[in-house]
Amino acid sequence: MKRSERTALISKIVSDAPGKVFGLSYFCDIFGTARSTVSEDISVVRRSLEAHGHGKLITVSGPGGGVRYLPFADEKSALDIQNRLCNALNDKNRMLGGGFLYTSDIMFDPSFSTDMARVFAGLFFNTDANCVVTIETKGIPLALMTARLLNLPTVVVRREPRISEGPTISINYFSAAAEKMQKMSISKKAVKPGSRAIIIDDFMRAGGSIKGIGELLSELDVTVVGIGVGIASITPKTKKISGYRPLVYLGDVDESTGLIEVTPNFQIFENI
């Protein structure tokens, strides 16, 4: 195999398993080459991907070491993605009345959710999280794609306890988005006590759902180490949670003029 064939294959393999550590010997076995050769191949792949804004290929030292691909959005790419989301949302055909916007096409579009997830993965990469938690239904693609980029499992909180979830813990909470009391339920099998979770959701008004997820997790002795939200409503001003990072803010939705106020969160990378 020529170097150009090996670099194509290394690039493919690390792209398919972001976050995963590959020992050099893994590639030596595939190619039947020496470690020094693989090491040079990896340098070529790193140079090429990093020069074109495709994230980082980092070296993990020590036993169990190797290379790990982190295809996260840097601040420039993040702003592109935030603007892409703003542009998609800013369309009066999305207006459903009562200030609601139709967003399912965006949230269930794999390319869109992957892009948004690249921002969250970059934000939460250093949190040592063990899982990404969301609540059904529209946050699932964002959570799943974030988990994919971080090489973590996803945990989905359900609205109703189900037989197929085994023993569950449930709470009731007030949802400002739904304007009523709602239930949520987590499977005890889904998380390990003592572990660390990132919460991801597609939309947040007052933060009741995310606060509820935090309470469920705390019942299971799981610590929340990051909160990412696709779209955060500006109202109500007082939120039930702090420390959340929205991609964009949704302000006024005015049906008479067709105006939708949506702006990127320019502070998304700042310490909070």
Next chain:
Amino acid sequence: MKRSERTALISKIVSDAPGKVFGLSYFCDIFGTARSTVSEDISVVRRSLEAHGHGKLITVSGPGGGVRYLPFADEKSALDIQNRLCNALNDKNRMLGGGFLYTSDIMFDPSFSTDMARVFAGLFFNTDANCVVTIETKGIPLALMTARLLNLPTVVVRREPRISEGPTISINYFSAAAEKMQKMSISKKAVKPGSRAIIIDDFMRAGGSIKGIGELLSELDVTVVGIGVGIASITPKTKKISGYRPLVYLGDVDESTGLIEVTPNFQIFENI
């Protein structure tokens, strides 16, 4: 840029957007090289990926032509994936009573759902589908990853109509899995009349849910062109639908002996 750097980048770009057609000029612009050079680069990438079982990089001719990456599982990889699923399911700790198995960890694991999706994408690549449809909740990852590999949007049928879905069409149906009447609802905004859909779900007993999805789609003048199921129960023998393709079959779940009968669907690639 050296060829080895260009092949690493081409491999990365096509891996990230499976199913999408890239014109040669797209790469010429990135590299500042001639079409003949890019053409040779692509041959190198193709040879390398195809030789190692990573799907196909096909040439699309004519105006709007270029290359298109199809990272689908061939029959050998499909059987590996089916066996991986069987092995994961065959664990008595999954037993929940009443013949139910805990599968959320499998279905919500991005690496597992991606693997399973590679089989469905290979099965349904030639259907000219416009979208991948599923019903909430546990089928969403499989549907989303299949849609990602086919470069299609996902449509999620909801259990209850919601304000945020806009105008919906609903039906009631009998679910053998839930042993009761259930409702399902699709947003009229989610699909275009006259389009073609692949249905994907994680689990099927008698097929009531999938039959229901088909009825909803038919109300919107959408044709079902393929049905993929993660796990199909062997009972009941008589199903409400035909033409579905399960990855694995689930037989007896015997709590007294800890036996779980689960076998790959060896006929998955056969004409039905």
